[in-house]
Amino acid sequence: MKRNIILAGKKNRYMKRVETMLKKEGYNIISGAEETDILIFCIDPDECSKNDYSGLLHDYQLYGLGLLCTINTYLPLFKENSLKRLCFLTTLHSSINHVSEADHWERIVAASCNMAIRILFNRLNREGFTFRVFGVNDFAEDSASYAIEYFLQDRSFEVESDLHSDERRLVIRDKYEHEYAW
Amino acid sequence: MNQTIFITGADRGLGLALTKDFLDRGDNVFAGQFMEDWNELAELKLLYQEHLFLIPLDVSDPESVKAAYHLVEEKTDKIDMLINNAGISGSIGDITCLENIERGMQIFRTNCLGPLCMVNTFLPLMMKKNATKRLCFISSEAGSISVCHREDGFVYPMSKTGLNMAVKLLFADLREQGFTFRLYNPGWMRSYMSGKKSVVGKIEPEESSKVAIDYFTKTLKHEDVLKMLDNNNMVWPF
Ligand SMILES: NC(=O)c1ccc[n+]([C@@H]2O[C@H](COP(=O)([O-])OP(=O)(O)OC[C@H]3O[C@@H](n4cnc5c(N)ncnc54)[C@H](OP(=O)(O)O)[C@@H]3O)[C@@H](O)[C@H]2O)c1
Numbered sequence: 217m218k219r220n221i222i223l224a225g226k227k228n229r230y231m232k233r234v235e236t237m238l239k240k241e242g243y244n245i246i247s248g249a250e251e252t253d254i255l256i257f258c259i260d261p262d263e264c265s266k267n268d269y270s271g272l273l274h275d276y277q278l279y280g281l282g283l284l285c286t287i288n289t290y291l292p293l294f295k296e297n298s299l300k301r302l303c304f305l306t307t308l309h310s311s312i313n314h315v316s317e318a319d320h321w322e323r324i325v326a327a328s329c330n331m332a333i334r335i336l337f338n339r340l341n342r343e344g345f346t347f348r349v350f351g352v353n354d355f356a357e358d359s360a361s362y363a364i365e366y367f368l369q370d371r372s373f374e375v376e377s378d379l380h381s382d383e384r385r386l387v388i389r390d391k392y393e394h395e396y397a398w
Numbered sequence: 399m400n401q402t403i404f405i406t407g408a409d410r411g412l413g414l415a416l417t418k419d420f421l422d423r424g425d426n427v428f429a430g431q432f433m434e435d436w437n438e439l440a441e442l443k444l445l446y447q448e449h450l451f452l453i454p455l456d457v458s459d460p461e462s463v464k465a466a467y468h469l470v471e472e473k474t475d476k477i478d479m480l481i482n483n484a485g486i487s488g489s490i491g492d493i494t495c496l497e498n499i500e501r502g503m504q505i506f507r508t509n510c511l512g513p514l515c516m517v518n519t520f521l522p523l524m525m526k527k528n529a530t531k532r533l534c535f536i537s538s539e540a541g542s543i544s545v546c547h548r549e550d551g552f553v554y555p556m557s558k559t560g561l562n563m564a565v566k567l568l569f570a571d572l573r574e575q576g577f578t579f580r581l582y583n584p585g586w587m588r589s590y591m592s593g594k595k596s597v598v599g600k601i602e603p604e605e606s607s608k609v610a611i612d613y614f615t616k617t618l619k620h621e622d623v624l625k626m627l628d629n630n631n632m633v634w635p636f
Contacts, residue, residue, distance in 0.1 A: 267518045269460055269511050276506050280556055281499055288496050312563050312636040318571030324510065327563035328556040331543050339493055339549040398543035398636055
């Protein structure tokens with residue numbers, strides 16, 4: 217069965233590649249009026265210097281609060297029998313543990329988004345929603361097919377036990393499916 | 399040796415407790431005053447005429463931060479320690495019925511961009527010869543993604559996660575220039591975050607202040623590692 221998918225967040229070249237590939241594979245990219253299975257939200261805040269407070273605030277409005285408003289809007293479209301999957305594309309540099317250089321201050325917003333996703337996970341996973349967070353090194357890289365594979369694949373899930381269920385964990389993964397610390 | 403310290407959000411709660419404790423130690427304190435209708439700082443000023451300076455400050459407004467800097471630079475030639483304490487709480491509710499999104503912007507402006515703006519603006523006074531160059535940040539357990547169990551509210555935790563990332567970036571940026579960092583989770587305090595003195599919570603701000611002052615003033619064995627410590631000296635993950 218081909219799923220219905222909503223694409224949201226930044227429509228950068230990476231997301232356009234995701235869209236083209238999904239369409240090629242026969243998935244229905246829908247704009248929001250129909251029942252949906254998967255939502256993919258791209259978190260790619262504009263570059264900001266360390267004293268560009270209005271830029272950072274704008275990024276936060278678009279991605280931090282924007283992410284929440286988007287989920288809030290589309291949540292009613294995930295019906296009981298749908299896949300109920302929320303996917304997020306972000307940068308690996310949104311990991312606080314990972315930062316060793318002070319080059320991209322918009323990571324402040326990307327890290328805040330990770331917290332938003334965490335709280336969504338805590339709230340919605342028990343209602344049957346599964347989550348995927350895919351991190352790119354750079355949105356210019358050509359890893360869209362890896363992201364799509366990760367978004368669409370099933371992962372271990374045992375109804376009776378959290379211990380064997382990867383679906384009960386929230387992690388960032390890269391194209392090699394390596395996990396990154398928050 | 400006496401230190402010169404700037405504390406934001408010093409009107410009440412943890413900020414006021416820190417202000418009192420540093421003054422008791424004989425340090426000079428520049429206290430960021432946000433509230434027009436709260437007298438405790440003014441009363442303290444009567445006791446510490448020489449050592450306490452009240453500076454009007456809204457950390458969420460870069461113009462106010464700039465004005466505060468100019469006032470401070472008229473009175474001192476250096477700041478040893480900057481304590482970013484000012485913070486506000488709030489919620490935008492459950493994901494199924496979000497409300498008051500604008501509050502989310504103000505919380506981010508205050509809790510996350512405020513400290514960043516303070517550091518950027520006050521750097522010249524902190525880079526002066528003989529200054530201690532210590533940057534302290536009051537964060538929260540709420541900002542730690544790894545151990546987050548909240549299911550709603552969103553914007554306060556998001557602002558503190560953003561703050562933790564900002565501190566990590568500042569650490570990468572300023573460490574080489576001799577700055578040392580303290581990231582502190584003060585614990586669940588009976589302060590005024592809800593608008594009135596809280597009756598729930600585990601500790602008084604005065605108790606957390608004692609632990610904070612020890613952490614902020616001592617030299618650590620490994621200053622090249624950034625950790626978040628709490629009021630029990632326990633380490634928190636990001
Ligand atoms: N209380 C807790 O359990 C707890 C736990 C973890 C972390 N923290 C953190 O600890 C820090 C101190 O909080 P607290 O508990 O002592 O709260 P508090 O009693 O409310 O004190 C914070 C002070 O900062 C002021 N302030 C608010 N917005 C400001 C702005 N834009 N510029 C400058 N000052 C501003 C507040 O004024 P108004 O009262 O008018 O807002 C208040 O006087 C905060 O960063 C908070 O996030 C608190």
